[in-house]
Amino acid sequence: MRHSFSLLAAIAAGLFAVPAMATDYPLKLDNCGFALDIAAAPQRVVAIKSTAAELLLSLGLEDQLVGLAFLDGPLPEALGGTNIPVLSEKLPSQEVVLEVEPDFVYGGWESNFAADGAGERPTLQQLGVASYVAPAACRSVKPEKLSFDHLFGEIAEMGAIFDVEGRADALIAEQKAALAGVAADTRGLTAVWYSSGTKAPYVGAGSNAPAMIMEALGLTNVFAGVDEGWTAASWEAVVDANPDVIVLVDAAWNSAEAKKKLLAENPITSKLDAVVNQRYLIIPFPASEAGIRNVPATVDMAGQLAGLSF
Template sequence: MPSRRTSSAVLHPRRPRPRRGAAATSLGAVGLAALLAACSSGTAGEGDPTTDGEAAPSGTAGHGTTATGYPLTVDDCGFEVTFDAAPERVVTIKSSTTEMLLALGLGDRIVASAFLDGPVPDSLADTAAQVPAVAEPLSDQVPGAEAVLGLEPDLVYAGWESNLTADGAGDRETLAQLGVATYVSPAACKAPAYMPDPLTFDDVFAEITEVGEIFDAQDAASDLVAEQRATLDGVTPDDRGLTALWYSSGDDIPYVGAGIGAPQMIMDAVGLENVAADVEDTWTSYAWEEAIAADPDVLVLVDATWNSAEAKIERLESNAATAEMTAVREGRYLTIPFPATEAGVRNVDAVVDLAAQLEALDL
């Protein structure tokens, strides 16, 4: 098989990884190695803009930032990952990681995207249309290890730790043995020593900065952080002491934004008091009886392709108990697309959008 371009990665597990990986086939190191040995140049990265030649260098430091000195080692959710060079062939899993690279002008590095949570925002639509791997995702779930390795990536950039398991895109140790680096969005780290508690916009901006360093794209990262800080600073939080429930999914038992994750961070910036803020988690199950008793002033409804805001409104208004909530009676709904609910480059725009929706309500 042809030689592979890789960012050599050494990963040492420090913490166990949690549960969920929605995926295809479990492979051990021997099976993955056998798969790699069978790879051929005619099948890897077909249609990817980097396949026909070396990718153009991205993010060379130019206005006061320092170019990345490789090897670069980062501690990611308890794993030390060493990059010997800027990744050139990246598999992104979840919208948050795909949109991060697009926003940094690194779409040419994406050889496959998967498990996207919805369309990219309008601000990235033109950029995404130019990246075949984003325009036509590899999978609508976590891809299996065979599919990932068949693309010969040098990095798998995952939105959740649970994306990187033997039953998912491959476990981190095995992928490292095969020369494939892994990086998980730091906001999604679950071990107590690494989970942001609470998540802040500084954490979001820190990921942008770190990804910029990994890819030697510091200028693009610096510009993006400065732009987002300025936009966030331009939002005046509502000062009326309005309460809100962030309703993500669920019927008999709603799943809501709790007190330390992206929903709390966004509501704080908008000026809304989260009625589930005392739950020490990013998301939590929440009894309807509690929601009805709290009687929030507004409801923030997550709009997902599999559970739309319209469906939630119908459910709320057709149930005799929830129909008596003030926010339901008065139609006080704010909506947010699901991809904007996880830590990433869309959070600041989500604040702007929700603040505008709140201002438009007749309260």
């Protein structure tokens, strides 16, 4: 998958500056129903999950990052970050997080902030550590159906928190321009977003990144009626829907090639038109969750979709 990280790389390298008004601290925010009161731009940050790490790096905040954890795959080379310590391949414990003395922890999932994980948010707050959950991953407060504007809002909020509003504005402008170049397919195609699972598929449903991306591509999501980001389905339901296209999430632990093999060998799915004719769209796992990779992934998948014949 090709990515356009020209601006991101320039920002990360300190080559791009956009004048903007400075953040007026203390900054008070509501994040997933949790009140934040940020006295100054964070200086020692732990990022948990790829979406959190990649957004901070794209804003040129590598020097503030003191630890990464629970990454979903390699970071894009253009963003740098290779010298930042990886605290844990999985969800880090509170002890591991606190060892690097952070003043801010940014989690890609709300579940990252558990007593047996990075620590509960009120506990971290008492210790002087602010915490932030990617809004699309809120669970304490049910998020609205995800849109690209919501993603741009998260970028803008990070820009305010770290007093780099100019960089955030530039990144948003670049992503909006790229998204504007995507023309929705007009063939009336249906699709299933196959995220994971073998005995039964875990699929993209109607309210998070899969739904957002498929809508931008002009695809009708077979499971759009389920008001969740993802949902457990059945192979029988997929066969009954007989989708025109199958989106395959390419993860290190469940690759797109492994998914193709399973679909071709499973007697239930092997006769599907999409399987017989190899009508697949591929997206890397780190780009399949709400984050800065969604726009470049949508651009790339639009190209893949245009190349499919029916």
